Amino acid sequence: MEHQLVVVNANKEKCKLKVNQRDVDVAFTINQLRQEDKDQDQHKAYLDRMVHRFNLKTQRVQRSQSGPCIFKLFGNLGKIYEGDYQRPHVVSLGPYHHGNEYLVDFDDKKWYFLKQVLLKKNVESGEGLSSFLKDVSLLEDSIRGCYASYGDVASLGSYDFLEMMLLDGVFIVELLRFLGKSQKGVDKYDDPFFVTPLMVPLMVADLLKLENQLPFFVLEALFTCSKTSEHGMDLLPLINEAINLVFPLRTFVAYSPKHLLELVYRSLMPESYTTCTDHRKQNKHMSNQTIQCVTELRRSGIKLMARQSSGILDIEFKNGLLEIPTININDFTMNLITNCLAWEQCCIDAFTYITDYIYFLNCLINGPRDVALLCGDGIIVRHSRDDASVVSFFNSLGKNILVFNPKTSYLSRDMREIDTYYSSSWATLMRTLSSHNSSSFHSSMPSLMS
Incomplete structure (x- = not known):
């Protein structure tokens, strides 16, 4: 069986050729092989490009022994x-x-x-x-x-x-x-x-x-x-x-x-710090916890005092006394704390001391009155900042902490003891007396003014 095949020569002229079925089959096979070669070449190009990208990415990770350590905040x-x-x-x-x-x-x-x-x-x-x-x-x-x-x-x-x-x-x-x-x-x-x-x-x-x-x-x-x-x-x-x-x-x-x-x-780390693994062993049965704000702790009989220490993280609670090192709230300190916190949140092998510290202070500070009390105790020293801006600083950092685990916090034991003290019958009695005295004071005001 013959077929008529139309081809275009180099001069773009159409020519008609008579071919049989065998010639058609051969031409089809040749075209099919050419297409397969083209597909293979394209596949090889894709593969070469991927290998190149793979080498770049893996070499980049290997360039630094411990991986990237300088982060951009996205x-x-x-x-x-x-x-x-x-x-x-x-x-x-x-x-x-x-x-x-x-x-x-x-x-x-x-x-x-x-x-x-x-x-x-x-x-x-x-x-x-x-x-x-x-x-x-x-x-x-x-x-x-x-x-x-x-x-x-x-x-x-x-x-x-x-x-x-x-x-x-x-x-x-x-x-x-x-x-x-x-x-x-x-x-x-x-x-x-x-x-x-x-x-x-x-x-x-x-x-x-x-x-x-x-x-x-x-x-x-x-x-x-x-x-x-x-x-x-x-x-x-x-x-x-x-x-x-x-x-x-x-x-x-x-x-x-x-x-x-x-x-x-x-x-900045505490003088007697341990690793996160050590804390995990100490507090493996501890559940997530928080503590009351300064105002409530004071009403429960807990005293606060500025601790003499060379580091701001050396916080200690013992026998109803919470000692916190003095911190100067100024632009430089706020910059340092914020960037140390960002470093902890970005680096997978970093400690979490600043994260724990911010979480702790965010619990203590609910409003301007808490800041005023901390200032009165010498724990916070403000420079060109009012009480409300200090509240905003700690609360904005605290509520946006992305990585925090109270079970591994260096302050977990102090927080647990503060919470235990706050929940004790003695502290409950102190809060009751505080509320009673406050109510008595306000009820006596009209008679005193008359």
């Missing part, structure tokens, strides 16, 4: 911590806020600090820059792996990324050197555009924002390669001296933190 976390406590005010450090218009003016000043380092090292600019860049470039993969928001890191090519790390790292090291060796703040500094006394808290606060962190090993590397004979102090004591200008801290324990924020965070 979704609900971003809404909770957005604003003054999330974004830097003066200087951007690292990729997350790099190039932001309102911070870009300060970027030019970072070159000044790099120049000062090269002058102190007494090396030519080209030679010195080459040495610094070499040290940082050896760490590039590890540095990139520290940032959880890969898109912000991937958008920067190798040259731009290394330049940013060098400028930001040298700036931090030089700022710490200046603040750490200055016994009287910034009064003696003669540079016209550097730091005024009013800027110090703002700049130190920027150093301690979660989204504004550099890996600590970058600071260590740049500190070492920029050190001269006139630099006598090691890095950890230098940081301790610098931060203490605006916030009192315990002396840092020698260990390798992930970044500056974690270093300061660790120094």
Whole structure:
């Protein structure tokens, strides 16, 4: 059986050919094989692309031994911590806020600090820059792996990324050197555009924002390669001296933190802290619990006192006395607490001390009267904040805590003992007497006024 086949030649002319069934079958088979080859090529291209993405993603996780440690706050976390406590005010450090218009003016000043380092090292600019860049470039993969928001890191090519790390790292090291060796703040500094006394808290606060962190090993590397004979102090004591200008801290324990924020965070821990696992063993039978606000605790006979301690987390309840270290409520403290809380909520292997602390204070503070009582006891010291704003601060953080387990809280035993005391017959009697005295006072007011 013959068929007529129409084909188009190179000149786009149609030609009619007579072919038999066998020729048709062969042509069909050839076309089918070509289509299969095309499908295989397309499948291979998809597979190659997926393998490439797989390698990128897995290499990124492996770049940092412990995984990402510098987080960008997205979704609900971003809404909770957005604003003054999330974004830097003066200087951007690292990729997350790099190039932001309102911070870009300060970027030019970072070159000044790099120049000062090269002058102190007494090396030519080209030679010195080459040495610094070499040290940082050896760490590039590890540095990139520290940032959880890969898109912000991937958008920067190798040259731009290394330049940013060098400028930001040298700036931090030089700022710490200046603040750490200055016994009287910034009064003696003669540079016209550097730091005024009013800027110090703002700049130190920027150093301690979660989204504004550099890996600590970058600071260590740049500190070492920029050190001269006139630099006598090691890095950890230098940081301790610098931060203490605006916030009192315990002396840092020698260990390798992930970044500056974690270093300061660790120094806030209670003097006799244990791990979350230890708490879980101690409180495995404990149910979820809360405690009454300050006003109610006072009515039950519980006394509150400001505790003399070098750390704000050293809370203790014993024999009806609740001792809480004094906390100064100002912009810097609120920034530090908020970013430490964000760090705990983002990092899967972090402790939960700040989370526990915020939860505890959120229970104690229901309204302005509770804040007033805490101020009267010397536990809260307010600076340019009224009682209502203090309530709002702790309540907004407390109600939005995403990860909290009272069974592993370092304050679980204190909370249980406070609740037991509050529920005791003695405390119930005290509340009854308090209510009776209050009612008697109000009922006697008309007769006293007549």
